[in-house]
Amino acid sequence: AQTVTQSQPEMSVQEAETVTLSCTYDTSESDYYLFWYKQPPSRQMILVIRQEAYKQQNATENRFSVNFQKAAKSFSLKISDSQLGDAAMYFCAYRRSQGGSEKLVFGKGTKLTVNP
Amino acid sequence: DTGVSQDPRHKITKRGQNVTFRCDPISEHNRLYWYRQTLGQGPEFLTYFQNEAQLEKSRLLSDRFSAERPKGSFSTLEIQRTEQGDSAMYLCASSLSDKNIQYFGAGTRLSVL
Numbered sequence: 076a077q078t079v080t081q082s083q084p085e086m087s088v089q090e091a092e093t094v095t096l097s098c099t100y101d102t103s104e105s106d107y108y109l110f111w112y113k114q115p116p117s118r119q120m121i122l123v124i125r126q127e128a129y130k131q132q133n134a135t136e137n138r139f140s141v142n143f144q145k146a147a148k149s150f151s152l153k154i155s156d157s158q159l160g161d162a163a164m165y166f167c168a169y170r171r172s173q174g175g176s177e178k179l180v181f182g183k184g185t186k187l188t189v190n191p
Numbered sequence: 192d193t194g195v196s197q198d199p200r201h202k203i204t205k206r207g208q209n210v211t212f213r214c215d216p217i218s219e220h221n222r223l224y225w226y227r228q229t230l231g232q233g234p235e236f237l238t239y240f241q242n243e244a245q246l247e248k249s250r251l252l253s254d255r256f257s258a259e260r261p262k263g264s265f266s267t268l269e270i271q272r273t274e275q276g277d278s279a280m281y282l283c284a285s286s287l288s289d290k291n292i293q294y295f296g297a298g299t300r301l302s303v304l
Contacts, residue, residue, distance in 0.1 A: 079233075108291055110292075112295075118297065119194075119195075119295050119296055119297040119298065120234075120282070120295040121295070122292055122293075122294070125291075125292065166233050166234070168233075170291060172291070176247060177222065177224070177239055177247070177286075177291070178224070178236035178239065178247065178249075179224075179226075179234070179236065179293060180236070181233030181234050181235070182233050183231070183232055183233050184231075184232075184233050
């Protein structure tokens with residue numbers, strides 16, 4: 076079974092600084108998708124960024140970028156120029172690309188605090 | 192398009208009662224998912240539908256849980272004879288069949304007393 080591990084329960088960053096959130100996963104599949112979702116307090120989960128495993132280029136979305144290391148099964152999220160609105164729980168998630176199951180497998184999350 | 196809508200947002204019930212939650216997906220999304228999230232954990236998959244067909248169920252979905260999507264639009268999740276261990280946030284998500292991005296609702300928080 077696939078598993079996702081986020082080893083940092085909490086992280087903090089100063090406003091305008093850069094922070095990196097870690098995620099590792101375990102799978103025997105060669106093709107899959109990886110996601111970072113953001114869950115602000117009492118609000119719905121929103122997609123931050125997505126990576127397709129067959130693509131070697133790291134995904135970027137404005138201030139958010141990933142470092143995808145397929146051989147190491149590592150998928151970290153870098154947030155540049157952190158803003159107060161970035162404070163939230165961040166979840167790393169995995170999904171198979173083939174074989175029928177469309178479920179997302181989530182890590183336990185990292186709580187990010189942004190200090191003014 | 193108002194996104195994925197869930198109702199109610201909060202539900203408090205006594206142990207042994209039945210509860211039902213509703214999810215309205217983004218219009219034209221033919222896939223609908225249910226997840227459960229307990230405090231300090233990431234969401235865990237419960238079940239998903241493609242149109243009205245329930246294609247996958249997790250072992251977490253005990254016999255007391257049932258989900259339906261009768262016309263391939265909204266879905267309901269019913270929990271019978273609730274237990275304190277059922278207390279959690281129940282999240283619904285939807286996606287298009289040719290995409291793999293799941294869009295989440297705000298969830299229904301269930302508290303079983």
